[in-house]
């Protein structure tokens with residue numbers, strides 16, 4: 001392993017320890033105490049055996065022997081009970097740590113800068129952490145194996161180290177051929193004998209580790225497939241597509257292929273682990289026998305009693321066992337920390353966006369004015385300018401429709417307005433002050449937005465509308481009324497308490513695409529924000545229904561500033577102001593009559609192209625034809 005790699009690994013370990021310390025530090029204490037208790041149990045056994053043999057060979061009194069036996073029984077009992085208790089405490093702490101980590105990750109996902117959330121690199125890191133740690137047992141494995149064996153090693157080093165020094169310094173009768181037994185060479189020999197299998201096992205596990213690192217991406221890919229298959233088949237809405245398109249056979253085949261791949265990888269990894277472990281175990285038993293012989297030499301020259309051979313050799317055997325366990329755990333730990341550190345980066349690497357600190361002035365008159373100043377924008381890690389150098393002012397109480405072809409930058413314009421992204425060039429102001437200076441979450445309270453891909457949750461209708469656990473019932477009813485769905489909700493089994501979808505409640509109901517859009521619009525009205533933005537949430541509605549909702553919404557939001565985005569040109573015509581986007585630029589700004597009066601230009605082209613379709617269609621009713629007349 002190169003210096004750089006081991007530095008990188010040390011950094012990963014520190015990150016993971018820091019993560020545990022930040023989230024649930026008591027886990028570290030219980031792990032240490034548990035390691036302490038289990039490490040002492042074999043030491044106690046060796047001490048007892050050794051000293052009993054010594055007592056017997058020295059002909060000690062029987063009551064002295066009895067006392068020792070009683071002491072041994074009591075100490076063994078206490079150590080076993082406390083190690084059981086501490087293991088339970090450590091396991092509980094480790095489960096709590098897992099839960100708290102999940103909570104932190106969820107909180108982070110909900111509060112992280114949106115630009116980072118949409119960033120593919122960030123998503124990949126998060127997925128790697130989630131999928132990779134599942135495979136390795138995650139933080140639980142780190143605590144159970146790596147951390148516990150590290151603490152065990154600490155204890156063993158101290159106890160066996162003291163024993164080793166005391167053994168090496170014990171001097172016996174000098175025998176001309178064996179003077180080295182009384183010299184420091186004895187210590188060197190013992191250390192050499194212990195270190196030999198340790199060094200070989202480190203090399204073997206290092207190889208195993210390298211193989212695991214190489215398989216890292218394969219593991220993540222297999223996990224991703226497994227999770228995807230699991231979610232896809234478990235999602236009842238997918239059931240329709242599989243049945244109607246006879247996709248079951250294809251799906252089962254894909255699951256089977258993935259399983260075969262995963263089993264092959266599993267066997268490959270297990271096979272390697274088995275051969276490494278076999279070699280290490282063989283070396284360990286040979287070295288243990290050797291240790292008894294070498295320590296026995298001290299008894300042979302009369303430096304220690306016969307029973308002490310068991311005691312000292314046992315202590316050294318224990319050191320060897322703990323060392324081997326430690327290096328094995330470290331080899332597993334190296335893989336685990338590689339995954340877990342992604343969580344650390346995900347949780348603690350802060351977003352580059354400025355969150356701002358300036359409070360937003362609360363105004364009853366809603367006198368808020370937003371202005372774009374020479375704004376250009378490209379998405380992070382892309383080179384395409386999605387918005388190009390435009391300036392515009394949204395005046396208080398204005399009704400603005402934004403129109404333009406697909407991909408012309410309308411939604412991106414709204415995302416900048418919502419401060420989900422920052423302009424790449426130029427800036428936006430609220431009442432003359434740069435938006436970046438305002439506290440972002442306070443600023444976002446000024447906006448109620450419904451995007452094309454709005455989401456409803458598996459909560460009640462009232463909770464979906466209010467995004468609150470204690471909704472204002474009257475306001476919910478009014479919001480549903482404005483969105484044109486109060487009647488349908490009234491017919492649902494529990495009215496506004498009816499849960500949407502069956503994900504969390506088997507009595508939950510499915511709503512149609514159009515009904516879902518209306519509930520999302522009700523949510524925007526409920527928020528009572530001075531800026532309301534509907535970014536084409538009405539694609540599932542027919543043009544007349546969309547027009548009616550926009551019109552009613554428009555009348556009821558009173559003095560608020562509203563921005564409507566729609567591909568239905570009929571819905572734009574009632575706005576005082578129409579902004580036309582084309583290839584990331586604002587190309588026209590006016591009202592319906594003035595823009596149509598030009599008899600040319602982007603707005604005229606878009607409107608007449610659609611009007612032609614509706615006014616010439618035999619299926620269009622009179623109302624629809626009127627909407628598209630010009």
Ligand SMILES: Nc1ncnc2c1ncn2[C@@H]1O[C@H](COP(=O)(O)OP(=O)(O)OP(=O)(O)O)[C@@H](O)[C@H]1O
Pocket residue numbers: 118379382386404405406407408409410411412413452
């Ligand atoms: N998160 C993103 N990362 C990179 N590029 C993006 C991202 N979101 C949108 N784009 C690109 O930005 C351009 C403008 O997209 P935008 O969604 O703003 O257009 P739009 O006018 O709202 O389109 P539509 O009418 O289809 O909704 C498109 O080329 C799109 O591919």
